[in-house]
Each structure stands twice: as C-alpha cells, then as structure tokens.
Amino acid sequence: MANHRFSPVSEGEQPCCDISRKAQICLCVVLSLLVLVIIAVVTAILMWPRSPPNHKEWQGSGTTAHFGDIVLGRCYTYTQIVRPELRDKDCQKIQEVFLKSFLSKDPCDATEQDYQPLIELANQTVPCNKTVFWSKTKELAHQYTRVQQALFTLENTLLGYIADDLSWCGDSGSSEINYQSCPTRRDNCSSNPVSVFWNTVSKRFAEDACGVVHVVLNGSLNEAFDRRSTFGRVEIHNLHPKKVHTLQAWVMHDIGGVRSDSCSSSSIRDLKSIISERNITFTCQNNYRPVRFLQCVKNPEHPSCTSGI
Ligand code: 2NF
Numbered sequence: 001m002a003n004h005r006f007s008p009v010s011e012g013e014q015p016c017c018d019i020s021r022k023a024q025i026c027l028c029v030v031l032s033l034l035v036l037v038i039i040a041v042v043t044a045i046l047m048w049p050r051s052p053p054n055h056k057e058w059q060g061s062g063t064t065a066h067f068g069d070i071v072l073g074r075c076y077t078y079t080q081i082v083r084p085e086l087r088d089k090d091c092q093k094i095q096e097v098f099l100k101s102f103l104s105k106d107p108c109d110a111t112e113q114d115y116q117p118l119i120e121l122a123n124q125t126v127p128c129n130k131t132v133f134w135s136k137t138k139e140l141a142h143q144y145t146r147v148q149q150a151l152f153t154l155e156n157t158l159l160g161y162i163a164d165d166l167s168w169c170g171d172s173g174s175s176e177i178n179y180q181s182c183p184t185r186r187d188n189c190s191s192n193p194v195s196v197f198w199n200t201v202s203k204r205f206a207e208d209a210c211g212v213v214h215v216v217l218n219g220s221l222n223e224a225f226d227r228r229s230t231f232g233r234v235e236i237h238n239l240h241p242k243k244v245h246t247l248q249a250w251v252m253h254d255i256g257g258v259r260s261d262s263c264s265s266s267s268i269r270d271l272k273s274i275i276s277e278r279n280i281t282f283t284c285q286n287n288y289r290p291v292r293f294l295q296c297v298k299n300p301e302h303p304s305c306t307s308g309i
Helices: 002-006 017-047 067-082 091-100 112-121 138-147 158-163 193-208 230-238 266-277 289-298
Strands: 132-135 211-218 244-252 281-286
Touching: 067 091, 067 158, 091 112, 112 193, 132 138, 132 230, 138 211, 138 289, 158 193, 193 230, 230 266, 244 266, 244 289, 266 281
Parallel strands: 132 211, 211 244, 244 281
Antiparallel strands: none
16 A cells, blocks of 8 residues: 555556666666677777788798888988989889789789880880899999999999888789788799899890990809809890990909809809800900909908009
8 A cells, every 4th residue: 555655656557667767677677788899899809910921932032021111211212312303203003003013913924925014114214335244242232332433233223122022922812912921933933023124124224235345254153154143044135235335343352251253253254155156345354443442441461462563
C-alpha cells in the first residue's frame, strides 16, 4: 500500500518504470562499452605495425633507405648548387621517372629501355676534351675532377651524381620499393636494375664523349686494364672514332704500393690494340703528375713525393 501511496506513477502509466530505467541504464552501459570496443579495435588495426610486403629474397642488400628522398635531394643539390646551369631540370619529374623505371618490374629482367625516359630527362652535354673514365681508381679520379672542375667523370654528371653508391629494386608482383633485398650477379641475375643502369649510363657517357678523353687506371693491380670491367666491356667500345680522336691513359701507382702494372705491360698493350683498331689514337703515362700531386698531398713525406716525382 505504502508503495502505491508514494509511487510517482500517474494514472494510466505502466507501473514498471523502475525496471525500464534500469534497462535504459544497462543499455547505455552496453552501448558505451560497444563503442569503446569498436574504437579500441579500429585503433589497434591502424596502429598495428604493418608487416613488410612479401618480396622475393635476394642476396644483395635492399634498396637504400629513403631512396626517393635521396634522389630528389641529390637532384636539387646538383641542379641548384653544383651545376646551376641545369637549374631548369624538373627534379620531381626525374624522381618520378627514376622510380617508374624499376617499380612493378621483374628485378632480374631490367633493360636499357627501362632507363631511356630517365636518360632523356636528365640529358646533359659534357664539353669535348673533358671526359674522364676510371677503372678501380674511383676515389683518385674523383679527387682529381674535384680540383679540375671543368672535367667530368660519370659521377660528375647529373645521373651519375644522383645514383652513385645507391642500391634499388622493385618487384613484378608489387608496386612497392623492395627495401629488404635486391638481386646481384651472385643471384645469377646480371640484368638487375643497378647493373643495367650503370651499363646504360656508362654507354651513353662514352657515346657522348668527344675530342681527347682520359682514363685513370690502377697500376698497383696485376692488370691495370680489365676487359671485364665497365670501362673495358662498355665504355671503350662505345667511343665514336669520328668524335673521339685520342684516349689518354694515366696508369697510377698507389704511394707505397706495388708497381705491378704500367704503360708497357701486357694489359695496357691489350687496351692499346682495342683502341687502335677502332681508329682512335692511344697514349699512356705512368703516374701522371697532376694526379700524382694529389696522392702526395696525402703522403707528403713519402720518398717518391719528396725527391722530384
Ligand atoms: O658505381 C658507379 N659509380 C659506377 C658503376 C659502374 C660503372 C660507375 N661506372 C662507370 C664509371 F663512369 C667509370 O668510368 O664505369 C667506369 C668504372 O667501372 P669499372 O667496372 O671499369 O670500374 P670498377 O672499379 O671495376 O667498378 C666500379 C664499380 O662498378 C661496379 C663495381 O662493383 C664497382 O662498384 N661494377 C662493375 N661492373 C659491374 C657490373 N657488371 C658493376 N656493378 C654491377 N654490374
């Protein structure tokens, strides 16, 4: 009776309001929990570390981290600071076309054609008499062209500058860069994107050369000239005899190192005969003085540097 007397239920209303309110509260709690669970699940899915795409595994190291950014950054550095005469090159486009040349493709079946659009886009003229090839003398050749800024190795051109020391590859089954591993000749894959790139740009670099061209060779190796090197396999065969009249070889010996090979050795005779057959004049100098001076800057006390080199 007391319940009846104090009940707030007015006439005609269901006397079950207490239960209904409890049910409402319960429903609210359940709904809130549901929303929380959904938020938690969505957050977990979004935050979960994504496993890298399943690329094929190769023996070489994967694409250089931040490859795209490095390509873009080097392109701007070269075109705005190193050679501002190329300031109108479109670096965004060069980056895009570089990526397109190897992404979504079989990394064991790269071709010269893959790089043609990139080569056209980065097209650059090296003046006659200023081309410097090198083989097993990368550091020395670059020390020399750093001082003699009018001279160009391949790495002193835009494309060589952008790609030097980088590694890259994609995958035919994915449009992503493979940062895990890239194929090399050890994978029985000589047509990998990096080798084909260097073969293609080295060929173009040689085709474009004119006048007197130079090569820095390493006379502290058993064979200063190696037919299997890029210089021996690609560059010398793509010099145009109508444009290039002389190849000047500089055979450099490491300071304090052995003098195993020189201008009179059989490997250099081999080079001379290939060049002469192509109707290009061949000259050779051991320890070309301007380059020797650079070696001596690092070894000023060495007898070969103090007693009139
Ligand atoms: O990485 C470069 N900057 C590079 C690579 C290949 C070729 C530059 N080149 C151009 C340069 F402009 C030089 O004129 O070719 C000439 C040097 O090549 P080289 O083979 O005569 O000289 P090495 O000292 O024997 O090799 C230079 C670099 O190229 C790599 C080698 O591992 C080294 O890092 N290399 C040589 N042949 C191949 C190849 N078939 C190769 N890498 C992949 N596939």
